[in-house]
Amino acid sequence: MRLAELSERSGVPVGTIKYYLREGLLPPGRRISATQAEYEEAHVRRLALIRALVQVGRVPVATAREVIAAVDDESLSTTFRVGAAMWALPQPPDPDPQDPHIVRATALVESLLDELGWTHAREIGALSPSYRALISSLATLPRVGYEFPPEQLTPYGRAVEEIATVDLDHLDRYDDTTEKAEIVVGAAVLFEPVLLALRRLAQEELTTRRYGL
Amino acid sequence: MRLAELSERSGVPVGTIKYYLREGLLPPGRRISATQAEYEEAHVRRLALIRALVQVGRVPVATAREVIAAVDDESLSTTFRVGAAMWALPQPPDPDPQDPHIVRATALVESLLDELGWTHAREIGALSPSYRALISSLATLPRVGYEFPPEQLTPYGRAVEEIATVDLDHLDRYDDTTEKAEIVVGAAVLFEPVLLALRRLAQEELTTRRYGL
Numbered sequence: 532m533r534l535a536e537l538s539e540r541s542g543v544p545v546g547t548i549k550y551y552l553r554e555g556l557l558p559p560g561r562r563i564s565a566t567q568a569e570y571e572e573a574h575v576r577r578l579a580l581i582r583a584l585v586q587v588g589r590v591p592v593a594t595a596r597e598v599i600a601a602v603d604d605e606s607l608s609t610t611f612r613v614g615a616a617m618w619a620l621p622q623p624p625d626p627d628p629q630d631p632h633i634v635r636a637t638a639l640v641e642s643l644l645d646e647l648g649w650t651h652a653r654e655i656g657a658l659s660p661s662y663r664a665l666i667s668s669l670a671t672l673p674r675v676g677y678e679f680p681p682e683q684l685t686p687y688g689r690a691v692e693e694i695a696t697v698d699l700d701h702l703d704r705y706d707d708t709t710e711k712a713e714i715v716v717g718a719a720v721l722f723e724p725v726l727l728a729l730r731r732l733a734q735e736e737l738t739t740r741r742y743g744l
Numbered sequence: 745m746r747l748a749e750l751s752e753r754s755g756v757p758v759g760t761i762k763y764y765l766r767e768g769l770l771p772p773g774r775r776i777s778a779t780q781a782e783y784e785e786a787h788v789r790r791l792a793l794i795r796a797l798v799q800v801g802r803v804p805v806a807t808a809r810e811v812i813a814a815v816d817d818e819s820l821s822t823t824f825r826v827g828a829a830m831w832a833l834p835q836p837p838d839p840d841p842q843d844p845h846i847v848r849a850t851a852l853v854e855s856l857l858d859e860l861g862w863t864h865a866r867e868i869g870a871l872s873p874s875y876r877a878l879i880s881s882l883a884t885l886p887r888v889g890y891e892f893p894p895e896q897l898t899p900y901g902r903a904v905e906e907i908a909t910v911d912l913d914h915l916d917r918y919d920d921t922t923e924k925a926e927i928v929v930g931a932a933v934l935f936e937p938v939l940l941a942l943r944r945l946a947q948e949e950l951t952t953r954r955y956g957l
Contacts, residue, residue: 541889579889587884609955614948623937651952652945661944668937671800676754676792677930679914686910687942690903695946697899699954701892715951717890719944724836724881726943727936729900731874732865733908734928735827739864741912742822 534560537570541578548578554592556581556599573709580713588720594621602712609708614659616716622660626667636670639681647688694726747773750783754791761791767805769794769812786922793926801933807834815925822921827872829929835873839880849883852894860901907939 537560538545551557557577560568577599584590584598601607601615626633640662644653657663672679698718705711750773751758764770770790773781790812797803797811814820814828839846853875857866870876885892911931918924 542887575889582888583890587888608957610951610957613951613955617944617948649945649949652949655948655952659945659948661941661948665938665941665945668934668941671937672934674755675795675800675934676788677796677934679931683910683914684938684942687907687939688946690906691939691943691946692950693903694900694943695950697896698947699950701896715947718892719947721881721885721888721890723940723943724884725878725897726900726904726939728874728878728881729897730904730907730936730939731830731932732862732872732878733901733904734911734932735830735868735872735874736862736865737905737908737912738823738826738928739868744821744823 532570533567534570537574537578541575543578543582551578551581555596556585556592558603576710576713580717583717583720588620590621590720594619598716602709602716605708609711612708612712613715616712617719618660620660620716620719623664623667626663626670630670632670632674633666635673636666639669639684640666643681643684643688646685647692649688745783746780747783750787750791754788756791756795764791764794768809769798769805771816789923789926793930796930796933801833803834803933807832811929815922815929818921822924825921825925826928829925830932831873833873833929833932836877836880839876839883843883845883845887846879848886849879852882852897853879856894856897856901859898860905862901 532540534545534548537543538548541548543551548557552559557574560570560574563569580599580602581595584595585592590598597619598616601612601619604612604615607615626636628634628637641653644650652659652662655662657666698715702711702714705714745753747758747761750756751761754761756764761770765772770787773783773787776782793812793815794808797808798805803811810832811829814825814832817825817828820828839849841847841850854866857863865872865875868875870879911928915924915927918927
């Protein structure tokens with residue numbers, strides 16, 4: 532398809548597409564003349580990812596470029612490609628290993644992962660930004676004076692494990708590793724607000740059931 | 745306890761406590777002389793909530809004041825008190841009912857709630873900011889060009905229902921309605937980053953299990 536059709540199919544204005552091309556977020560089309568290029572379905576998909584990252588996730592363009600480079604890195608296995616793309620997303624600051632709240636949260640996360648049987652996550656450990664983010668977010672609770680029972684985390688872990696299973700089953704329908712990586716990263720940005728809204732709604736539903744109106 | 749002890753117990757500097765008192769976020773202590781007041785355990789707990797909202801959740805002071813007013817409103821039932829406090833939290837902009845993506849997302853949410861049997865949430869409907877946030881966040885996916893199978897939402901709903909059950913079971917240990925409301929709102933702000941980090945970690949774990957390293 533030509534640029535005009537790509538714009539119509541994706542809903543992204545021509546000027547914005549040209550900007551994404553210049554910034555190296557969107558790969559160039561196949562040149563068919565001095566002034567025209569031909570674009571594929573993969574460009575439509577890529578534009579969806581770029582919009583998810585830049586417009587919805589407010590990811591800076593330089594960061595989006597790194598995420599996309601990981602998505603496109605054919606030298607990596609599926610796990611590493613998806614992982615590298617996710618890890619390139621903006622992450623919270625690293626936890627300070629000297630902080631006693633961080634020390635306690637780290638021990639808590641280690642025993643949680645053991646209990647959940649998440650052996651890979653346990654092995655990768657602090658290499659993973661998600662692992663570090665979990666520690667930082669847990670350390671915040673006692674830091675501001677909130678108590679919480681650590682055993683509450685295990686059912687949380689089981690619940691997100693179910694969600695991740697559904698996500699991966701959906702992913703299995705796609706053969707192409709690039710497409711898999713695109714979907715994981717896009718869904719991470721787009722589905723997180725869905726999950727939080729749904730959780731709040733579940734809370735309202737169950738509060739009403741338990742305590743009446 | 746005196747102000748100095750309240751500061752030490754809560755980890756909040758005296759000057760900051762005075763600021764929260766002036767702003768009406770923290771109720772005044774019981775006056776015992778022209779210059780001294782006596783504070784209770786409830787002040788320690790309230791400071792934890794204020795820090796969760798203002799320092800972690802970056803909730804503006806005026807909004808935090810509204811949240812706290814709802815937490816303290818003894819004229820309301822437990823459900824309404826918790827609900828009013830949650831609804832006073834900053835919310836995404838309201839969905840535009842003219843937008844075709846919003847129309848489709850609304851139908852999707854309605855059938856999801858029917859399928860989940862969330863009759864209260866279905867009845868309250870668009871009165872609830874969580875309901876509106878769910879519609880807006882779902883409408884974003886097709887708007888940026890992401891397809892997703894609606895049936896994927898049902899297991900998401902079941903998973904957050906389990907999480908909400910754990911949360912409410914924890915809440916049942918507290919008798920006082922003010923304390924219940926404080927915990928729900930504080931946990932909403934503090935546990936959301938935990939949940940998202942845990943979900944990403946589950947995704948890494950299951951990706952590695954399924955696709956190998």
